[in-house]
Amino acid sequence: MSDNQPDATGPNSPTNPSISDAELDSAIEGVRSVVEIVGQGSISRLKLDYGALQVEVEYASELPAATSPQPPQPVLIPASPAEAVPEAPERPPVHVSAPLVGVFYRAQGPGKPPFVESGQRVAAGEQIGIIEAMKMMNSVLAECAGTVVDILVDDGDVVEYEQHLIAIEPN
C-alpha cells in the first residue's frame, strides 16, 4: 500500500450482490472524505460498516505517529525510529537535486579539486557543484549540514531537473 494513496476497498461483489453502483460510489466518496478529514499519514486502520457494505482503509505509513505536525519534506526531518517503526532504516540521507537541466561539474574548472568528496563534511549552503546551461554557471549548494555519503553523478554528465546529485547524511 502506498504512502499517499488511501486504498478504499469496495465490497466483495460475490458476497454482497445487493449493493448498487450508486451505493458503492457514495460509500467510496464517504470514505474518501473521512480520509481527508482525518488527514493523510495518521491512519493506520479504519473500518466502516454501511449495513451490507464493509469498507476497510489501512495506511502503511513510513513515518512514526508523531505529535508534531507532519513535515512537508520528511527527508529533512530526523525520524525517531525507536518509537514506532523499529525496523525503519536510520535517518535517510538528504539528496541535493539539480535545480535545472544542464551539465554537472564537480569542480570550479578543469584540473581544479572537486568541491566535495565522499566522506567529507559540508556546511549548509556550501557549494557542492556547478550546473552549466548555455554558458551560464549555476552554483549548486548543500541544503543541510552533514557528511557527504555518496556522489551520484559523474563530472560532465548532463542531468535532468531534480535529478539527485549527491547524498548527505545530516548531522
Added chain:
Amino acid sequence: MFDTVLICNRGEIAVRIIRSCKELGIRTVLGHSTADRESMAAWLADDTVCLGPGKVSRSYNNVPAVLYACAKSGADAVHPGYGFLSEDATFARACEQSGIKFIGPAAEHIALMGDKIAARNAMGAAGVPVLPGSDGPLADLGHARGLAEQIGYPVILKAAAGGGGRGIAIVRSPAELEDAYTVTKSTAGALFSDDRLYLEKFVTDGRHIEVQLLADEHGTVLHLGERNCSVQRRQQKLVEESPSPCLDPLLREQLCDAAVAGARSIGYVSAGTFEFLVGPDGAAYFIEMNTRIQVEHPVTEVCAGLDLIEWMLRIACGEKLPFTQDDIRLSGHAVEARINAEDATRDWAGCSGRVSGLVLPGGPRIRVDTHVFPGYRVPPFYDSLLAKVIAFGPTREAALRTLERALAEFRCDGLPTNIDFQRRLLRNEEFRAGHYRLDLVQKLLAETAVAEL
C-alpha cells in the same frame, strides 16, 4: 529512420507521437515537466527526462533544457507537437545548430509565417487571395484611418506577431478606431515585444476552412483536402469536420490549389495547414499558415487513410513521398469533438482536478485520442483538452449519428467538462444542416440564456 526521437510536449499529442514512433521502431524519450511525471505519455515513452517545473517557461518552453535533454538521452531528432516550441523559429534553428533534426519545417518558414505581415505579403505575391488591407505595418493612426475608409468598415486590427486569437481588435465604426488602435498597439507590445499592427477587412458571418498539406524535400507538395473549423468559442475550435459541408467543388479546388501553390512558392517542407476565411458571398481569403501538426489532424487522417505523424517523421528523414495528388483518395466523412475540462456556463473557465471516474466511448467508426485515465489529475498549468472523439462514416449524417452515440457513452467524473454542450451542439439545427458560421456557439449560448429566463 531516426534512432531516438525526443518529444517535448505533453497530453494527448505526446501520446499520439509516441504511438507513431513505436510503430516505426523508433525509441522515444519524453521531455516533461514535474507536473507530468505521472502521465500516460511518461509511461508509454521508452525513456523520460524532466525538463523543469510545471510552469511552461521553465519546462516545455525552455529551449536549453530541451536541447540538454536531447543530449542526455541521445535523441537525434525532436518532435515539438503543437503549441509550446512548435512554432518557435529560434528553437528550430538551435536544433539545427546542435545537430538535432527538428521534425517540422525549416526555421526560416516558421519565422516567415510567424510574422503575419510578411506571411500576408508572401502569399499575396504567390497568388493566394488575401483580405483587402495594409501591405506593411501601419505607420500611425492616420494611416490606419485612411486605409479603413478606403476598405470600408468593419475592419480588424491585428498584431504582426500575433496569432491564436491574441492581439486583435474588430473595429465596426470610425469612432472606435482610435481607442482600438491605441489599446491593440500597447497590448501587442506587451504580449509579443513587437507593437507593429496591420489592418484588414473584417468578414462578418464567415467560415473557417483550412487545407492540410504534406510537402517533402523533393518538390512534392500535396493537399489532403480541407477541414471546416467554424465551431469556435473565444477563437478556439470545438468541432472540426472534413469535408466541409458548405463548400462547392469549385471553391474546394480553388482553396486546395491556392494552398499548394502558396507552400510551393516558398519551398515549404513538412506537414502544414493553410487557414482561410470564407465569406457569405463565397469569397475566400488567406488568414495564416500553421507550420506544425494541428490538434484536429485526425479528421484528415481518417478520411485520407494516412498517418500524418508518420509522414512528418519520414519527410524529416529526407524520404520522398511515394504518392502523388492523384493517388490521394479522400473517402467518407469525419467529425471531431474536443472534450475539454471547462465550464461552458462560466465563460469556458478551464478546470483542474482529479478525474474520479472515466468511461471512454468505443465501438465501430470511433477513434478517441486521449491521455486521460481514471485517477488522472488535470494540472493547472496547461490547456484544458482532455480527449478528442473522432467519428467517421460514409456520409456526414452517418458520422454525426455515430458521434452522438459516442458522446452519450462518454463519462468523465470529478470535474466539469463540455460533453453536454457538445451533445447540444450536435442536435442544433443549423449545425445539422451544415450551413453554420463562426457565430454558432454565440447563438447557442444566447439560446441557453433565453431558455433560463
